[in-house]
Amino acid sequence: DAKTTQPPSMDCAEGRAANLPCNHSTISGNEYVYWYRQIHSQGPQYIIHGLKNNETNEMASLIITEDRKSSTLILPHATLRDTAVYYCIVSLNTGNQFYFGTGTSLTVIP
């Protein structure tokens, strides 16, 4: 069973920041938080992951709360190509199975 809870859908205006929340209240101390996105019928695309500290890469920023029970993925300047389903996953390491919940369907509006 998925260990995360995400809102089913969100809208974001093009050019604005998209903030996607995720609750993972049962996360254990050594589990990472991973974010992936999937554009219709394509393979999931890795975005970012983190353990405790906030992380940033060329695609997004990941903000993890101090108690690690929730996180937020931030797409700083959303474009139409960011329209996708975003999945938040917690996992011990990459060899363990990823439990994909239902994700958040993000629609970027022109």
Added chain:
Amino acid sequence: KAGVTQTPRYLIKTRGQQVTLSCSPISGHRSVSWYQQTPGQGLQFLFEYFSETQRNKGNFPGRFSGRQFSNSRSEMNVSTLELGDSALYLCASSLLLQSRTDTQYFGPGTRLTVL
């Protein structure tokens, strides 16, 4: 570096047949995982292989099997196909290092249609 490749990309079979799907991981990656994605069940984990050994298995019937070769390439097989096996089958590879830089990378998937 080339990404994860899966062949074939599309496949049509009839009930009762069997099918073999192939996955080539990113060069240097030794762990390969397989997932099934359907509209009703979403993305579900099938199994994971490392060094030619199945290490983890999801909750799927024995008709679903897989293997990994010494070059880390992997195949999955579904025997006695059922209509419900129609799905997008995804393969993912990783280095399997407990490293903050490691993660799973997914291929484009194989779309299987069972008639």
